[in-house]
Amino acid sequence: MDIKKTYSISELAKEFDVTTRSIRFYEDQELLRPTRRGQTRIFSSKDRVRLKLILRGKRMGFSLAETKELFDLWDETLSGNEKQLLKMLTILENKRAQLEQQKNDIAQAEMEMDTAEARCREALAELQKKKKQQAPVKEEARQTAEN
């Protein structure tokens, strides 16, 4: 199905640029459930997907506990009990609200960064003007320097 069936710990660590320590920690917290050959961990492509989700969750500001809760809930829905299904739906709604908030936050931040950048560029332009007054440059030289 996927590109590959199993992965070693360092393969995953390299691919996602995390330490093996982190991966072991995620297993300890029961976010990953690798099998074993001897004492060596063997990760499935499902584990790989989960790792990807964990890291995306982190970038979005989710704690490992939150992510684990989602994983567990999702697993429970697969053995479809009605109560779990309904709970999952409400949690999904909550998460959606969170995402909306984040989108607003990002939009705001982008606007403020626009004005901040504009002010920076203005200030820089001012400095350039002063420089020119102090040390005016011949036209020919300026043309090449502006490149």
Next chain:
Amino acid sequence: MDIKKTYSISELAKEFDVTTRSIRFYEDQELLRPTRRGQTRIFSSKDRVRLKLILRGKRMGFSLAETKELFDLWDETLSGNEKQLLKMLTILENKRAQLEQQKNDIAQAEMEMDTAEARCREALAELQKKKKQQAPVKEEARQTAEN
């Protein structure tokens, strides 16, 4: 001219739903710089804005250190040194890249939540069908119960 000139610590705490402990911590970390009347803190509307920014930063997954760095850099640009201005511009570019990443993450998450929700609803529909088969209900009764 804002709504008000100064704020007490508990006013801000209430407005933004944080503890006074947190606000004092932010001051300790030099993200806020309230003045004092005696030993009592007095927050300006600038502090209020910064608090808002701090909290938004947190929601976006920024550490207090990151936010402080931005504050400090911004302050330095106001006393416009060229080097600082250029540094600010490059940092702004980095932040923009971060925001792009976050927007991608959010979009991905939304898609996956869509499919997750769909599966939940399907599973629920299946359960409803089984229920009906086990205990079929009279039409009239169902009509009112469905409300």
Next chain:
DNA sequence: GATAAAGTTTACGTAAACGTAAAGTAGTTT
């Protein structure tokens, strides 16, 4: 068969972001 390479467990350490007493001050209400 020595040695390196990649894996393991155990366990103490750490940075961030507060929580939570404890104990004191300053103003103001009864």
Next chain:
DNA sequence: AAACTACTTTACGTTTACGTAAACTTTATC
């Protein structure tokens, strides 16, 4: 004046998410 309220400082405690070192095993290579 006693009590209440809002504020303060000091300082130790806690959770999260790993870092880091020490001391093995297992497997591949020279």
